[in-house]
Amino acid sequence: xxxxxxxxxxxxxxxxxxxxxxxxxxxxxxxxxxxxxxxxxxxxxxxxxxxxxxxxxxxxxxxxxxxxxxxxxxxxxxxxxxxxxxxxxxxxxxxxxxxxxxxxxxxxxxxxxxxxxxxxxxxxxxxxxxxxxxxxxxxxxxxxxxxxxxxxxxxxxxxxxxxxxxxxxxxxxxxxxxxxxxxxxxxxxxx
Numbered sequence: 001x002x003x004x005x006x007x008x009x010x011x012x013x014x015x016x017x018x019x020x021x022x023x024x025x026x027x028x029x030x031x032x033x034x035x036x037x038x039x040x041x042x043x044x045x046x047x048x049x050x051x052x053x054x055x056x057x058x059x060x061x062x063x064x065x066x067x068x069x070x071x072x073x074x075x076x077x078x079x080x081x082x083x084x085x086x087x088x089x090x091x092x093x094x095x096x097x098x099x100x101x102x103x104x105x106x107x108x109x110x111x112x113x114x115x116x117x118x119x120x121x122x123x124x125x126x127x128x129x130x131x132x133x134x135x136x137x138x139x140x141x142x143x144x145x146x147x148x149x150x151x152x153x154x155x156x157x158x159x160x161x162x163x164x165x166x167x168x169x170x171x172x173x174x175x176x177x178x179x180x181x182x183x184x185x186x187x188x189x190x191x
Contacts, residue, residue, distance in 0.1 A: 094131070
């Protein structure tokens with residue numbers, strides 16, 4: 001037991017003793033001037049000590065890593081591609097960048113792990129009125145040629161296919177002109 005806690009327990013007992021003595025009729029007759037003082041001090045001391053003993057301050061969360069806010073969410077090419085996507089039927093669709101699969105796909109099996117749904121797709125077309133997810137869009141650069149990235153991309157494609165969530169992929173060094181992108185997106189959404 002901590003020394004501070006023991007001291008508060010002792011003072012709580014002293015406060016309760018003072019209060020108990022103040023209730024004895026012989027004490028009232030012996031010391032009528034101090035009766036109310038002893039009662040109030042005893043009660044106040046007991047309540048204060050009880051509060052200190054029972055109060056549990058919120059523990060400060062300790063982080064094992066250093067965090068820093070990013071300067072931008074999207075690289076310049078990703079942002080430019082977002083602007084291209086947003087030109088496609090803006091009155092009908094909204095394009096949301098950086099969407100995790102768990103935001104648009106629900107795992108229906110009884111297994112509790114959803115780790116595979118924490119993968120992030122670059123963009124998601126949603127219905128402007130209902131915010132229903134309609135299409136996921138990936139914009140790949142050369143890093144997607146690595147084996148680990150290809151494995152990740154295959155997993156995302158398999159999940160999307162199983163969930164009947166259309167997914168289209170564009171390559172940064174491929175044809176990402178407005179007309180091409182518009183044609184591919186419209187075809188995928190209308191399936």
